[in-house]
Amino acid sequence: MKKIYSLIAFFTYSILQAQSGFVGIGTSNPQQKLDLDKSVGTLRVESLDKDNNPYNGGNLQPTATYPLYVDSNGFLTLNMQPFANSDGTDAYDNTAIPTSTIKLTAADADGKNETNFFTYTITVTRNAILEVKYSLSFEVFQTDAPLTMIRDGGARRVSTFYTLNGGTRKYGQASKSYLNRNINNPLPFLSTDRIGATGQLFNSSTTYIQLTPGTHTLRFKAEVSSNLPSLATYVRLAIDTDSIFMRLY
Known part of the structure; x- marks a missing residue:
């Protein structure tokens, strides 16, 4: 029951923050539209990982990292489009x-x-x-x-x-x-x-x-x-x- 109350409180808090124009995760004082506090940890996008994205070479180099780009529509991508x-x-x-x-x-x-x-x-x-x-x-x-x-x-x-x-x-x-x-x-x-x-x-x-x-x-x-x-x-x-x-x- 305690977990349910905590979840309700989290969603209520998020809705209130969204109504004010800012959403914070792990912080009660968000400074941007979406503000992730340092206590939250890293951000993961599953569609960009080695198993779901052909431009991620992690299956060949598991410890390597790859540049992240933004396309003309604002989508995050690993696919670089040079001139x-x-x-x-x-x-x-x-x-x-x-x-x-x-x-x-x-x-x-x-x-x-x-x-x-x-x-x-x-x-x-x-x-x-x-x-x-x-x-x-x-x-x-x-x-x-x-x-x-x-x-x-x-x-x-x-x-x-x-x-x-x-x-x-x-x-x-x-x-x-x-x-x-x-x-x-x-x-x-x-x-x-x-x-x-x-x-x-x-x-x-x-x-x-x-x-x-x-x-x-x-x-x-x-x-x-x-x-x-x-x-x-x-x-x-x-x-x-x-x-x-x-x-x-």
Whole structure:
């Protein structure tokens, strides 16, 4: 009987608190619409546990924890919904992107050249922070016709970055320097001279930028440069598995 009286008292108390606009559990002085006192303990949501939610990996890592998100309707979820996520697939197909190569000629005046290889458009209705992570693969050659490896000892720098709304500021800059240790530089080269190394290089970066309400354009660019007088350079972009991840806060 005592338990029944206690239960009635609890529900009566909760109803009175609800009528006043605040509900407290374990406290007689709730400060919010729902106020759980420290004596109550932890809060459990059964639909988010390892047995009822496919995004909870507790069956594989029983002691691990997982981030909790809120969707546009206010529902709690473990499922993250980023703006863009290649998630292990190739983000940039070199046969499909607008520009997959970039060339620097020996006669270039300032010793550098750039190209836009991909564009994203994003619209936000409030002030937001955009997280951008990317990784872009590339290969470096001296010329494209015919395709020849670099044999001189000059350094080339390949940089990647993105701009916001056509501005000049470079976000998420990442660079790799290609240098061949040729034993005979400059010309002439001997038939026994080593040629440049082959293989893929990657530029990767993580940045956070502020967005105001409206539509914004992110242009991802690549730039190749050398010392002056400029050195002939040919770069092939997105030749391996590339990645992109963008999330709004």
